[in-house]
Amino acid sequence: xxxxIEFHFDFSSPYAYLASTRIDGVAAKHxxxxxxxxxxxxxxxxxxxYHPLEQREKRRYMLHDVARCAxxxxxxxxxxxxxxxxxxxxxxAVYWIADQDPAKLTGFVHAAFAAYxxxxxxxxxxxxxxxxxxxxxxxxxxxxxxxxxxxxxDRLRRETEAAIAAGVFxxxxxxxxxxxxWGNDRVEMLDRWLATGGW
Amino acid sequence: xxxxIEFHFDFSSPYAYLASTRIDGVAAKHxxxxxxxxxxxxxxxxxxxYHPLEQREKRRYMLHDVARCAxxxxxxxxxxxxxxxxxxxxxxAVYWIADQDPAKLTGFVHAAFAAYxxxxxxxxxxxxxxxxxxxxxxxxxxxxxxxxxxxxxDRLRRETEAAIAAGVFxxxxxxxxxxxxWGNDRVEMLDRWLATGGW
Numbered sequence: 001x002x003x004x005i006e007f008h009f010d011f012s013s014p015y016a017y018l019a020s021t022r023i024d025g026v027a028a029k030h031x032x033x034x035x036x037x038x039x040x041x042x043x044x045x046x047x048x049x050y051h052p053l054e055q056r057e058k059r060r061y062m063l064h065d066v067a068r069c070a071x072x073x074x075x076x077x078x079x080x081x082x083x084x085x086x087x088x089x090x091x092x093a094v095y096w097i098a099d100q101d102p103a104k105l106t107g108f109v110h111a112a113f114a115a116y117x118x119x120x121x122x123x124x125x126x127x128x129x130x131x132x133x134x135x136x137x138x139x140x141x142x143x144x145x146x147x148x149x150x151x152x153x154d155r156l157r158r159e160t161e162a163a164i165a166a167g168v169f170x171x172x173x174x175x176x177x178x179x180x181x182w183g184n185d186r187v188e189m190l191d192r193w194l195a196t197g198g199w
Numbered sequence: 200x201x202x203x204i205e206f207h208f209d210f211s212s213p214y215a216y217l218a219s220t221r222i223d224g225v226a227a228k229h230x231x232x233x234x235x236x237x238x239x240x241x242x243x244x245x246x247x248x249y250h251p252l253e254q255r256e257k258r259r260y261m262l263h264d265v266a267r268c269a270x271x272x273x274x275x276x277x278x279x280x281x282x283x284x285x286x287x288x289x290x291x292a293v294y295w296i297a298d299q300d301p302a303k304l305t306g307f308v309h310a311a312f313a314a315y316x317x318x319x320x321x322x323x324x325x326x327x328x329x330x331x332x333x334x335x336x337x338x339x340x341x342x343x344x345x346x347x348x349x350x351x352x353d354r355l356r357r358e359t360e361a362a363i364a365a366g367v368f369x370x371x372x373x374x375x376x377x378x379x380x381w382g383n384d385r386v387e388m389l390d391r392w393l394a395t396g397g398w
Contacts, residue, residue, distance in 0.1 A: 048254050055247050057366040061381060071398050072388075167256040182260060185384035189271070199270050 003032045005190070006175040008163050010041035011087040013171035014066040014079075015184040017117040020110065021075045022187050023174070030194040032176070036098070036109050038091035039160040041171050047164050053084060069184065076118035087116065088156065089126040089147050093133055095155045096146045104136040111135065202231045204389070205374040207362050209240035210286040212370035213265040213278075214383040216316040219309065220274045221386050222373070229393040231375070235297070235308050237290035238359040240370050246363050252283060268383065275317035286315065287355065288325040288346050292332055294354045295345045303335040310334065 005027055009016035027034045045051040053059045063079060070077030090112045097105050111132045115121040122128050130143040146152050163173075167180070174181045174190055179198065181190045193199075204226055208215035226233045244250040252258045262278060269276030289311045296304050310331045314320040321327050329342040345351050362372075366379070373380045373389055378397065380389045392398075 048256075050249060050254060055249060055368060057247075057368045060366070061368065061379060064379075065381075068398075072391075167259070169254060169256045169260065180260060180263075182264075183384070185382070188387075192271075199267075 003030065003176060003194070004035050005032050006035050006037055008037045008039055008168045008173040008175070009171045010039060011090045011112055011116060011123060012084055013041060014062070014077075014083075014117065016172040017077075017113045018066065018069050018073065018075070019172040019174070019184040019187050020113050021073060022184075023172075024106065026187060026191045026194065029191070032194065034106065036094055036105060037159065037163065038094045038156070039163045039168065039171075040086070040088070040091070040156065042086060043157075043160050044164055044168065044170075048169060076114070078118060078120060080116060080120060082122070082124070085124055087123050089129040090116075090123050090132075092147055092152050092156050093129050093143065095159060096143075096152050097133065097136075097138070100138070104138070108133055108136045202229065202375060202393070203234050204231050205234050205236055207236045207238055207367045207372040207374070208370045209238060210289045210311055210315060210322060211283055212240060213261070213276075213282075213316065215371040216276075216312045217265065217268050217272065217274070218371040218373070218383040218386050219312050220272060221383075222371075223305065225386060225390045225393065228390070231393065233305065235293055235304060236358065236362065237293045237355070238362045238367065238370075239285070239287070239290070239355065241285055242356075242359050243363055243367065243369075247368060275313070277317060277319060279315060279319060281321070281323070284323055286322050288328040289315075289322050289331075291346055291351050291355050292328050292342065294358065295342075295351050296332065296335075296337070299337070303337070307332055307335045 005023065007020070007023055009020070023034055052062065067077055067079070094105065094109060097108055112123060112129065115128065115132060116123040126144060126147045129147065130140045133143040134140040170182050172184060174186070176190060176194060177198070179193060181193070204222065206219070206222055208219070222233055251261065266276055266278070292311075293304065293308060296307055311322060311328065314327065314331060315322040325343060325346045328346065329339045332342040333339040369381050371383060373385070375389060375393060376397070378392060380392070
């Protein structure tokens, strides 16, 4: 079994987007797989009683910083006018796709991140999510039906509760060999951890 | 005039300690000076209504992470049994020393950080602070008198208010050429910013 990088995230997290553009490279370098584990960051923040964007100065810094990091990495970035917002449908789709055809999941995740963070598309709209999934080879009506399925909805709720119970407190939150790395900032350290086996 | 790195911090911040062990090297590489700007993080957190250590999972992660970073950098680290606590006297001493003999300030700052974060000394005690300043060449009774001086006390309060007003929301918070870098994580990016002139 290849080692697995658990990647806990919410599509609405700009730092998760930044990390998502770099994590596949790190995983490939070390022969790891990435396990995409979306969650509802709003529910998580409610459980901790803390939301970073509620601090005016931190919010200002973060929005400036995300754009600065994107320029540094050379990845496209445009703050959506509707940010922040709940992006439930895309996260629900991730768990559904993982069950249907896991080989198509990474393509969908990157397409969904890019749609929201680079292409100005309304990712909150299930129609857009279904269209993105269709491009990966899924049947669009089937995806739309799944997104409205109580079982699929419940799955995301349960995954969110499990993440909170496991100690996840932000996005992205990456775990390898039981070692946690919080934030896009820590992709380099995760890379080093994988290369050295820890220290 | 050499470029200046403003280094906003509280001695009680473990990430400030970690960054303090690295910032002189970055400054020297680019011919910059470091301007040490202690503040009262407790006052700042009260003003923002947020204290990171109040989140149990984040606290657990941070304490694990600080030790992990220290091992990676090869810097001594031992979590003080009294952490977290207010370290007013050392911060008051910084502004006093900066006025008295700025050439001795960097030595004092590193000695104070090490006393608390590596040597298990009671930095909250003005006697210890005065002893550390005395080792840098100051008269110990004069330091003790200064630490109790209302003018010196007021200086730290005013500096804290100024930092909050300037948008500082955490520790360490570094500024160069008007560009802010928050966290020990960002020392490398600050280094790159200085090397390239920004991007």
